[in-house]
Amino acid sequence: MEIPPHLVDILRKARRVAVLTGAGVSAESGVPTFRDTLTGLWSQYRPEDLATPQAFLKDPRKVWEWYASRRERLSLAQPNPGHLALAEMEGHLPGFTLITQNVDGLHWRAGSRNVIELHGNLARVKCFQEGTVVEQWLDDGTIPPRCPSCGGMLRPDVVWFGEKLPPEALQHATRASQECQVFFSIGTSGVVEPAASLPYWASERGAVIVEVNPEHTPLTPHADFALHAPAGEALPILVKRTWGL
Ligand code: BJW
Numbered sequence: 001m002e003i004p005p006h007l008v009d010i011l012r013k014a015r016r017v018a019v020l021t022g023a024g025v026s027a028e029s030g031v032p033t034f035r036d037t038l039t040g041l042w043s044q045y046r047p048e049d050l051a052t053p054q055a056f057l058k059d060p061r062k063v064w065e066w067y068a069s070r071r072e073r074l075s076l077a078q079p080n081p082g083h084l085a086l087a088e089m090e091g092h093l094p095g096f097t098l099i100t101q102n103v104d105g106l107h108w109r110a111g112s113r114n115v116i117e118l119h120g121n122l123a124r125v126k127c128f129q130e131g132t133v134v135e136q137w138l139d140d141g142t143i144p145p146r147c148p149s150c151g152g153m154l155r156p157d158v159v160w161f162g163e164k165l166p167p168e169a170l171q172h173a174t175r176a177s178q179e180c181q182v183f184f185s186i187g188t189s190g191v192v193e194p195a196a197s198l199p200y201w202a203s204e205r206g207a208v209i210v211e212v213n214p215e216h217t218p219l220t221p222h223a224d225f226a227l228h229a230p231a232g233e234a235l236p237i238l239v240k241r242t243w244g245l
Contacts, residue, residue: 001234003241007225010182010208011242016095018173018180019086020198021231024187024213026104028080028232031073035189041070052161056128060153064144067156071122074104082186082231083110085239090114092243097176101188101195103158116169116176118195124157133157170194177202186212187231190219199223 011017023033032041042050049055056063087110090096098115100107103122107115126133129152137145137154144153159165173195177183183202190196199219203209211223212234220226227234 001227001229001237003227003234003238004225007208007210007238008242011238014093014181016176016180017089017093017182017184018097018099018176018198018202018207019089019184019186020173020177020188020195021086021098021100021102021107021186022188022190022195023102025082025086025100025231026077026080026102026106027187028082028230029077029104029106031077031104031106033187035191047161051158053128053163056153056155056160060155061143064155067122067158074122077104077106079106079110080232082235083107083112085235086186087111088239088243089235092239095180097173097180099173099176099195099198101192103156116173118159118165118169118173120156120158120166122156122158125154126157128153128155165194173198174201177207178205180207182210183207184210184212185217185219185223186235188213188217189215190217 027033032039034041037043050063050066083106086098090112096114098107098112100115100117101119103120105121105123124133127147129150134147134154137148147154177198178201180202183199185199199209209223210225211219212227212231214228214230
């Protein structure tokens with residue numbers, strides 16, 4: 001895989017880099033993406049039947065069980081070379097922010113530290129009524145389990161369509177995008193707002209935009225560099241070419 005030498009020069013001189021990741025970065029860990037028509041998580045469902053508060057209220061058992069099966073599958077997954085290369089990149093850059101739409105926690109497990117989770121985390125559970133994170137509950141077979149404080153239904157601590165992103169995370173991500181010199185968009189179809197707007201906000205402030213995705217996306221024509229390859233292949237080579245072993 002060829003890395004443009006000009007991109008390597010830009011990265012060597014950069015101080016502030018922001019990276020936005022999506023489901024594609026975890027694909028090589030065996031975690032299905034969302035919008036792949038054959039293997040994607042939504043291939044048999046419509047997103048609005050699973051990833052909205054309305055869907056949860058209509059069929060809480062179905063939604064809880066869908067997330068429970070994803071959690072179980074995730075417990076077998078490991079960070080891949082793409083995650084590891086991003087963790088290494090952080091060590092070379094004084095101002096590095098990793099903004100992820102993923103809820104799988106694999107960036108943390110790969111060693112990344114300055115991570116902003118825009119869409120929550122699958123491992124956490126919160127009360128549907130109170131919105132508070134719940135660590136422990138009575139496992140008496142009720143699905144979904146109930147909040148120990150108010151008896152309300154528990155739900156995964158992820159952001160569904162129509163829900164607000166965690167305000168502090170979004171603020172921090174917006175600032176990092178507007179202040180960076182280089183912005184990477186990696187493994188995301190770039191169709192879900194407000195995350196999809198981050199590269200455009202970065203570009204408006206003069207950042208160099210780099211996309212890593214085997215497929216064309218709405219961002220591709222706006223990117224300064226488009227690396228059409230899997231993240232687990234492109235990122236380790238990019239890091240090695242830029243900073244050596
Ligand atoms: C590889 C690869 C490899 C494969 N290497 N790459 C403005 C305009 C229009 C609509 C809206 C708007 N603003 C808001 C909206 C509504 C809505 C929205 O965006 N809708 C659009 C879809 C039309 N947004 C919202 O509702 C958001 N909330 C909001 O804006 O609230 C405002 C508000 C204000 C005040 C009060 C109340 C509300 C919330 C969005 C939440 C998204 N949640 C989900 C589910 C999370 C939980 C879960 O996991 O179940 O997040 S949806 C799903 O999509 C998930 C993802 O994080 C997100 C993005 O998907 P991603 O990561 O891009 O995955 P894919 O599958 O789409 O793409 C994978 C890519 O990888 C592909 O391109 C492949 O080619 C590539 N790939 N292998 C590199 N090896």
